[in-house]
Amino acid sequence: MRPDQWHKNYPFAKGRHQSPIEINNKEVHYDSSLLPWFASYDPGAAKTILNNGKTCRVVFDDSFDRSVLRGGPLPGVYRLRQLHFHWGSSDDHGSEHVVNGVRYAGELHLLHWNPKYSNYLDAKRRTDGIAVLAIFLQVGETPKAEMKRILEEINAIKTKGKNAPFPNFDPSILFPKSHDYWTYHGSVTTPPCEECVTWIILREPIIVSSDQMAKLRSLSKNAENEPDHPLVDNWRPTQPRYFRMISYPER
Numbered sequence: 001m002r003p004d005q006w007h008k009n010y011p012f013a014k015g016r017h018q019s020p021i022e023i024n025n026k027e028v029h030y031d032s033s034l035l036p037w038f039a040s041y042d043p044g045a046a047k048t049i050l051n052n053g054k055t056c057r058v059v060f061d062d063s064f065d066r067s068v069l070r071g072g073p074l075p076g077v078y079r080l081r082q083l084h085f086h087w088g089s090s091d092d093h094g095s096e097h098v099v100n101g102v103r104y105a106g107e108l109h110l111l112h113w114n115p116k117y118s119n120y121l122d123a124k125r126r127t128d129g130i131a132v133l134a135i136f137l138q139v140g141e142t143p144k145a146e147m148k149r150i151l152e153e154i155n156a157i158k159t160k161g162k163n164a165p166f167p168n169f170d171p172s173i174l175f176p177k178s179h180d181y182w183t184y185h186g187s188v189t190t191p192p193c194e195e196c197v198t199w200i201i202l203r204e205p206i207i208v209s210s211d212q213m214a215k216l217r218s219l220s221k222n223a224e225n226e227p228d229h230p231l232v233d234n235w236r237p238t239q240p241r242y243f244r245m246i247s248y249p250e251r
């Protein structure tokens with residue numbers, strides 16, 4: 001279903017705290033109370049990589065505070081549950097958030113949930129339930145070596161429903177040098193679009209190669225016994241910001 005039709009089945013999609021949004025330098029606010037954020041991830045928590053027909057996802061053991069994100073705008077620790085990507089049909093677009101009119105080739109989301117709630121689904125019903133750390137993918141000549149591990153697995157999960165073991169992986173190796181970020185309150189960018197997300201968006205992109213983006217585009221939306229439709233353009237267009245503030249800490 002087209003994103004502008006989602007609200008017919010998912011009323012949240014027409015809310016006033018939807019994601020993604022445009023981040024424009026003239027509209028962001030310095031907030032001196034914002035702290036640095038910290039990720040403490042256990043490589044042993046990584047479990048599997050899968051193609052769910054919508055994205056390439058790596059899932060982690062979130063049965064206890066094993067891999068957590070804290071600090072930044074967050075009131076406490078949030079448990080890492082999964083990471084996934086959004087990308088385009090060509091290198092000139094694919095990210096969900098747009099920065100000063102710039103669309104990146106893709107966007108990596110590390111999704112965490114607030115363990116003060118009994119489980120992930122309960123957390124998705126709460127405004128402080130989810131924290132997503134977003135990292136832009138920019139195409140360049142010197143790709144980040146650490147992306148290789150994920151992209152090497154793509155061949156094993158070509159079609160929808162396929163998954164493969166993905167042990168011993170610490171996603172913080174994907175982080176860019178700078179931890180500078182913007183933060184705002186919004187939603188998950190796929191239906192039902194619950195407004196439960198504290199977004200932490202890194203200002204510095206990570207560099208991937210055009211071949212690596214092509215690798216992501218080689219995934220199929222469909223199962224192996226169905227026609228091969230390339231899994232591309234799995235990004236939601238930007239949504240109205242309304243009266244939300246986008247803040248950033250001391251730099």
Ligand SMILES: NS(=O)(=O)N=C1NCCCN1
Nearest residue numbers: 109111132187188189190
């Ligand atoms: N792109 S997003 O905001 O992370 N959206 C998600 N929807 C449901 C599964 C987890 N993530």
Ligand SMILES: [Zn+2]
Nearest residue numbers: 084086109189
């Ligand atoms: Zn996402």
